[in-house]
Amino acid sequence: MDIVERFLSYTKINTTTDREKGAAGIMPSSSGQMVLAKQLEQELLSFGLEDVQVNEKAIVTATLPANVDVHTPTVAFFAHLDTSAEQKADTNAKIATHSSDSICLNEELGIHLTEKAFPELAQYRGQEILVTDGTSLLGADDKAAIASIMDMLQYFTANPDVPHGPVKVAFLPDEEQGLRGAKAFDVESFGADFGYTLDCCGIGEFVCENWNAGNAVVTFTGQSAHPMSAKGKLKNSLLMAHKFIAMLPAGEAPEYTENREGYYWVKELSGNSAKTILKLDIRDFCLEGYNKRMAFLGRLAQQMNDLYGGVEIELSDRYENVANSLQGSNRYPIDIAQQAYQDCDIEMRQIPMRGGYDGAVLSQKGLPCPNLFTGAHNFHSIYEYLPVNSLRAASEVVQKIVLITHNKFSQ
Structure with missing residues (x-):
């Protein structure tokens, strides 16, 4: 044939x-x-x-x-x-x-x-x-x-x-x-x-x-409250997630990178004011750079948890270069x-x-x-x-x- x-x-x-x-x-x-x-x-x-x-x-x-x-x-x-x-x-x-x-x-x-x-x-x-x-x-x-x-x-x-x-x-x-x-x-x-x-x-x-590739799942647990009596009680997990995203390095996303430039990809965001889950892909050709990116996300989650509480991160490897x-x-x-x-x-x-x-x-x-x-x-x-x-x-x-x-x- x-x-x-x-x-x-x-x-x-x-x-x-x-x-x-x-x-x-x-x-x-x-x-x-x-x-x-x-x-x-x-x-x-x-x-x-x-x-x-x-x-x-x-x-x-x-x-x-x-x-x-x-x-x-x-x-x-x-x-x-x-x-x-x-x-x-x-x-x-x-x-x-x-x-x-x-x-x-x-x-x-x-x-x-x-x-x-x-x-x-x-x-x-x-x-x-x-x-x-x-x-x-x-x-x-x-x-x-x-x-x-x-x-x-x-x-x-x-x-x-x-x-x-x-x-x-x-x-x-x-x-x-x-x-x-x-x-x-x-x-x-x-x-x-x-x-x-x-x-x-x-x-x-x-x-x-090819990439060294990893995943990050960040869970933000807030505190729900009725808006008429929310002052001092409501802790909005959606806003916590947005603050986390805002602290990622500017320009290090898929739409801004090429060739051997690594990135953080904000891939999925779902939830409500009480609980929000953020999923990210992490990519870097250099193993040292990949490890630094994963460590950075771990530190960022810990710092946010110290400030607000209720922040947990799960980091995992997907495949190697x-x-x-x-x-x-x-x-x-x-x-x-x-x-x-x-x-x-x-x-x-x-x-x-x-x-x-x-x-x-x-x-x-x-x-x-x-x-x-x-x-x-x-x-x-x-x-x-x-x-x-x-x-x-x-x-x-x-x-x-x-x-x-x-x-x-x-x-």
Whole structure:
């Protein structure tokens, strides 16, 4: 099956993550993820892979055994099954040739993908582009990754004379709400030595650093009173929360920062005069900076509690910067990827990911795991698009990594 046909077949399965069910601890949070998992299981079996499994959480794993006697490390590739909850409609994907300054997604609704709005689109003039009808996500995040990995497996199983070491693959649920599939994944029993996720970004991009990420939940307990007799009695927890927010560093919020600049994100505020709960995300690429941010919030909550009483804070870590796990002797996955990009005549552009991805969790669990491009743009948007050439290039890079791993360690 051609990689484009394969990708389109995956987009026909609605795997939108369900935040409510996810918050309730249900995994997979949507039934479509299990449907896709079962389809992948059958495709993996048809390739003749070994140890093909789908568990009750829709985690899919399989092994392409080595076809050589020389021992080499086991490389793994990961993608996620779910698509973001920003749009829940079924995907109606199509191929369009980008021949002018825009692509009409939906003539009836007047929806166009334009170079004016998305200047990077201009570099794909004359190419075939996978798009939607403007009413849903494309789902290239992360079905382009699944298609690339499956295309790689199809190549090696159809060409048994090409020498390679052991390869493992895994497809994980509910990445789009807190990397839940990766957190549930058993790295030790999986048995890989290093791996790569494919999740995000245009052709050539490569991620080997991302946030150190944490959460803060601040609870303000006030004292309710009827306003006609509130003087000296009412302690308004909503105003306490607003004073806390006002003392956060000005300008250190997502809307004011870029590149490697960290931030505090006031994410949710709910309550009434008696009790208010404030939720924040804390992000910093530097571990020292992250620890300072967490300590600052702890001190701020303590100082407010000393002044007003009734202030409690709960701080927790979400995931680490993958760069922490790719140092020294664990740097080789980066070196192999650099060689693969070069062999495919693709300029590598290392970018700091201002977000999290499954590889950060997997790396923290002991499996070094940087991130490869899928070739897609505008994730989580109705303007998501995927150049066909970029999709094919992603698969070629994955194939090269398998070959380079064999050549590098079998000599």
